[in-house]
Amino acid sequence: MMKKYTIFFYLISMITSVIAKDNGILNPQMYNVWTIEEPALKIMVQEEIEYYVGANPEDSMRQISYNDKVIIIESKKNPGNIFEVRYGSSGDYQSIDEKQVKWVLPKNLRSEIIGNPQKKYFYVSDDSYIRDVQNSLEREYFSNQFHWTGTDLYISSGSKSIIDRFIFRPRTLGGMSINASNAFSIKVGDELLGYPAGSKGNMNFGLLSPYYEMGIQTPIMEALADDNLSRVILEEGISNSYLHGGIGGYGKVRLYQFHLQLGFAEMGENMFVKPNVIDSAFVDYLSLSVFAGYDFNFEKPFLRLGYFKAMLGYGFYQISHKSLTSDNQYVERFLKRNGETLAESITTFSSPMIRLDFITPIKQSSAPLLHLFTQVNPYKGNRSWQAGAGINIRSFGIDVTYKHSVDDVDWAPRDELFLSINYSY
Amino acid sequence: MSPKNKNLKKDFTHYNKSKSITMNKKNRSYVDNVKVALLMIFCQSFILSQQKSWRCIDKNFQEKLIGPYVDILFDDDPDVENDFVPSEDDGLVIKLKGGDVDAIYSITGKSGRQLSLRMDIYDRLDQEIKEKLLKRKYEWDHIDPDVVKFRTRGRNVFEYSDHKAIRDYSWWIRNQLTVNPFLHTYTLRPAPGVYSLTFKQGDEEIGYSTKLSRNSRLIIATEPTKVFLNIPWKPKGISYGDVHPLERTAGGGVSFDMEKLGGMISYNRIGKLNYSDAFDPEHIVYNDWTGIIYWNRSFSLDMSGDPENSKGFKRRNPWLPKGTQRIIAGVTYAKLVYGQIDSTNNFTQLELSDFAKSFSVLLNWTFVSQPARFGGYNDYSKLKGNIQVHYGGENSRFNMGFLRSINSSLAFGLNIGWAGSITFLEGQDDQYVWEPGFVVSPNFTWRF
Numbered sequence: 001m002m003k004k005y006t007i008f009f010y011l012i013s014m015i016t017s018v019i020a021k022d023n024g025i026l027n028p029q030m031y032n033v034w035t036i037e038e039p040a041l042k043i044m045v046q047e048e049i050e051y052y053v054g055a056n057p058e059d060s061m062r063q064i065s066y067n068d069k070v071i072i073i074e075s076k077k078n079p080g081n082i083f084e085v086r087y088g089s090s091g092d093y094q095s096i097d098e099k100q101v102k103w104v105l106p107k108n109l110r111s112e113i114i115g116n117p118q119k120k121y122f123y124v125s126d127d128s129y130i131r132d133v134q135n136s137l138e139r140e141y142f143s144n145q146f147h148w149t150g151t152d153l154y155i156s157s158g159s160k161s162i163i164d165r166f167i168f169r170p171r172t173l174g175g176m177s178i179n180a181s182n183a184f185s186i187k188v189g190d191e192l193l194g195y196p197a198g199s200k201g202n203m204n205f206g207l208l209s210p211y212y213e214m215g216i217q218t219p220i221m222e223a224l225a226d227d228n229l230s231r232v233i234l235e236e237g238i239s240n241s242y243l244h245g246g247i248g249g250y251g252k253v254r255l256y257q258f259h260l261q262l263g264f265a266e267m268g269e270n271m272f273v274k275p276n277v278i279d280s281a282f283v284d285y286l287s288l289s290v291f292a293g294y295d296f297n298f299e300k301p302f303l304r305l306g307y308f309k310a311m312l313g314y315g316f317y318q319i320s321h322k323s324l325t326s327d328n329q330y331v332e333r334f335l336k337r338n339g340e341t342l343a344e345s346i347t348t349f350s351s352p353m354i355r356l357d358f359i360t361p362i363k364q365s366s367a368p369l370l371h372l373f374t375q376v377n378p379y380k381g382n383r384s385w386q387a388g389a390g391i392n393i394r395s396f397g398i399d400v401t402y403k404h405s406v407d408d409v410d411w412a413p414r415d416e417l418f419l420s421i422n423y424s425y
Numbered sequence: 426m427s428p429k430n431k432n433l434k435k436d437f438t439h440y441n442k443s444k445s446i447t448m449n450k451k452n453r454s455y456v457d458n459v460k461v462a463l464l465m466i467f468c469q470s471f472i473l474s475q476q477k478s479w480r481c482i483d484k485n486f487q488e489k490l491i492g493p494y495v496d497i498l499f500d501d502d503p504d505v506e507n508d509f510v511p512s513e514d515d516g517l518v519i520k521l522k523g524g525d526v527d528a529i530y531s532i533t534g535k536s537g538r539q540l541s542l543r544m545d546i547y548d549r550l551d552q553e554i555k556e557k558l559l560k561r562k563y564e565w566d567h568i569d570p571d572v573v574k575f576r577t578r579g580r581n582v583f584e585y586s587d588h589k590a591i592r593d594y595s596w597w598i599r600n601q602l603t604v605n606p607f608l609h610t611y612t613l614r615p616a617p618g619v620y621s622l623t624f625k626q627g628d629e630e631i632g633y634s635t636k637l638s639r640n641s642r643l644i645i646a647t648e649p650t651k652v653f654l655n656i657p658w659k660p661k662g663i664s665y666g667d668v669h670p671l672e673r674t675a676g677g678g679v680s681f682d683m684e685k686l687g688g689m690i691s692y693n694r695i696g697k698l699n700y701s702d703a704f705d706p707e708h709i710v711y712n713d714w715t716g717i718i719y720w721n722r723s724f725s726l727d728m729s730g731d732p733e734n735s736k737g738f739k740r741r742n743p744w745l746p747k748g749t750q751r752i753i754a755g756v757t758y759a760k761l762v763y764g765q766i767d768s769t770n771n772f773t774q775l776e777l778s779d780f781a782k783s784f785s786v787l788l789n790w791t792f793v794s795q796p797a798r799f800g801g802y803n804d805y806s807k808l809k810g811n812i813q814v815h816y817g818g819e820n821s822r823f824n825m826g827f828l829r830s831i832n833s834s835l836a837f838g839l840n841i842g843w844a845g846s847i848t849f850l851e852g853q854d855d856q857y858v859w860e861p862g863f864v865v866s867p868n869f870t871w872r873f
Contacts, residue, residue, distance in 0.1 A: 038619075038648065039648050039649055039683075040648060043684070051477075051561070052561060055559055055560045055561060056560050056562070102564045103561055103562050103563060103564065103565070106479065106565055106566040106567050107482060107564065107565070107566040108566055108567060109567070120616075121619075122619050181683070181684075182686065207686075207688075207718075209681075209683065209686075211649040211650050211681055211683065212649070212650055212679070212681035212683075212688070214679075214681070214688050214690055214716075214718070216716075248714070249690050249692075249714060249716050250690070251678065251679040251680075251688075251689075251690035252679065253649075253650035253651065253652060253679040253680070253681055254650060255620075255645070255647045255650055255652065256647065260652050260679060261679075262677065262678060262679055262690065262691075262692060264692045264714060268777075288692065290677070
């Protein structure tokens with residue numbers, strides 16, 4: 001059986017493989033390679049490249065953008081000197097050779113970047129940029145996965161609101177070019193917390209950048225009346241199990257590989273909230289959630305089939321239980337749907353989370369042909385696991401996520417399936 | 426820094442200043458001074474920020490420019506004094522204004538003699554060499570190489586975009602450890618300064634600074650982002666004033682501060698507050714959640730004049746030293762909860778602040794004088810000042826403060842905070858007017 005799967009994956013990788021570009025590939029034994037991650041230092045380098053490219057249009061170098069990786073290559077034969085600087089993203093890198101580097105970057109900045117005897121800024125050693133230029137695409141895909149975007153437009157349809165994920169990164173404003181460091185974001189659900197797509201009840205509207213995300217939470221704006229084909233309940237644990245949505249806020253920041261997100265919501269008099277209450281007797285909603293995660297990126301390909309990334313995290317959230325009375329007031333509720341008594345009107349869950357992602361090699365597009373993942377959220381009293389797959393062809397993709405709830409809760413069916421289609425540009 | 430570089434910097438400072446002072450001092454009244462000061466704050470510093478300068482360290486290129494320059498110079502004035510003739514071995518410093526060459530200096534290697542090249546001669550040079558000068562296709566460096574070396578130790582390289590020099594003073598610190606016992610604020614930023622840990626008192630981000638809030642905050646920060654926990658610890662700072670502070674809460678949040686945008690979101694709960702621990706059990710006000718988003722911009726500020734361009738007049742004594750200023754404009758939404766706690770420690774919510782009581786416009790102006798260096802890579806400014814206003818229909822707040830450094834280790838200052846009253850349960854029998862009050866807090870700072 002295992003053999004069949006291995007052959008299957010191998011065939012997929014063969015189908016999607018193209019010959020790697022010779023350009024840019026160097027012997028990793030002979031070079032030290034790293035990316036500058038210190039935002040401040042990166043800005044200094046960007047400013048000098050901007051000036052040089054602007055002053056020398058005949059060199060046909062492309063202008064650096066805020067989101068570009070800045071890759072430093074030092075030859076082990078000639079330590080203490082920058083052999084090459086590359087900048088760009090998604091496998092499309094502009095190279096500045098040793099001679100040009102002296103023209104582009106000032107002497108002391110070069111010295112600080114090389115960092116003799118040691119670098120005193122945040123950087124990530126990564127020879128994949130010279131070992132296999134294509135490999136950086138996978139790294140970038142994983143790096144952006146929950147935090148940023150590799151394209152200017154990403155739109156995914158798969159919830160009652162029609163849109164379950166939307167990212168728009170403008171490059172011009174009123175005809176003027178702007179630094180594409182921020183994007184508008186809409187998101188339904190919180191997969192890492194254990195509530196993918198519409199199962200969370202809330203949708204987020206906000207600003208997104210590689211370092212932060214911030215905005216407001218609202219109930220899912222229903223654009224589809226009744227039939228929500230994107231959410232298929234395979235086995236209903238307790239009838240009518242779902243989370244309501246409230247009004248609140250959310251924020252997320254990254255501290256290098258670590259990220260932390262916070263969300264909160266309240267049911268209230270808001271015009272968006274009350275019309276979305278389906279069952280006034282049992283109003284359960286996610287009133288507070290905190291999630292922290294740390295990415296482990298496995299750099300080496302797995303049997304040439306693809307790449308793995310693991311995430312370890314810790315989730316904490318509270319479900320508030322309320323009822324909407326006939327005089328339009330929310331009151332705390334201490335009863336479950338099955339008549340059992342709740343100890344408190346707020347139930348708290350917390351547990352570690354583990355997730356594993358696998359993607360096939362990314363070639364010319366911004367997404368892999370196949371993306372598989374599995375995730376476990378063993379909250380005591382609300383254990384669940386998810387598995388999912390995504391297939392992307394050129395700019396289009398389709399995603400399927402299966403969620404199984406081990407424990408019966410009022411707000412989640414036992415088995416459910418989420419479907420979505422996406423387009424990126 | 427070598428004497429040569431010091432001289433060079435001084436010369437450039439004079440040059441910048443000479444461009445900015447054109448008014449006749451004799452006729453300048455006090456009002457004019459204020460006008461000029463304001464004009465400088467908002468205009469001159471912007472112009473200065475558009476200037477760019479560097480030094481060429483490529484001998485071949487220096488020869489290619491200075492050789493023809495000297496030829497034209499002799500054609501123009503065969504009797505020119507030697508002091509005005511650059512040598513082909515001289516270093517070159519190029520200064521741009523906008524996209525054009527504004528000035529070129531030749532620097533004699535051993536003596537460090539600086540000579541301003543005549544721009545009318547430069548204009549007659551071959552177009553190719555002039556283009557190459559601007560294209561910077563030669564090895565070059567910053568005028569003050571130490572600046573780069575110093576800045577990149579994980580601390581201050583944003584200075585080049587006129588941002589981080591001042592941002593650091595609000596965001597974290599520019600040295601390894603700062604202790605403010607009066608404000609009960611402590612920040613540790615171990616070398617190389619990639620992370621910092623701060624404990625501080627008060628909610629100054631939403632205008633309830635020092636004792637206007639009973640909250641304490643534990644912050645982990647990186648260059649662009651912060652994660653913090655709000656801890657309901659009893660405030661211990663020293664301050665004076667008649668206050669009814671925001672009640673202590675437990676919670677947390679995240680914040681970011683980038684080149685142009687910044688923001689914060691936090692969430693709190695009154696939790697297990699005891700009746701005996703409450704400031705006023707009958708009238709408790711706490712911050713439920715906060716959202717802030719702001720735009721920011723930083724400018725250099727130099728209000729001193731140049732005596733060389735105003736012969737016979739003494740240099741004006743600027744009311745602010747040379748430094749950097751930062752302007753923040755944004756909006757704040759701070760949801761407040763009004764309620765009371767009974768003797769069994771049960772909290773009852775009586776009102777949740779509406780839009781008018783929660784929303785305010787945020788304006789902040791901060792200034793720090795040009796930093797000096799101490800202890801390897803630590804950094805301090807002699808003067809820091811800030812004014813912050815939250816203007817809202819029913820919830821205005823005002824904060825201001827200054828910090829004056831006696832030396833690199835010690836500084837003293839004063840912070841003032843005021844928050845306007847908010848009426849809860851308006852029109853009802855149990856209407857309550859919350860008056861947070863006015864507080865003055867001395868500031869005494871140790872830096873290590």
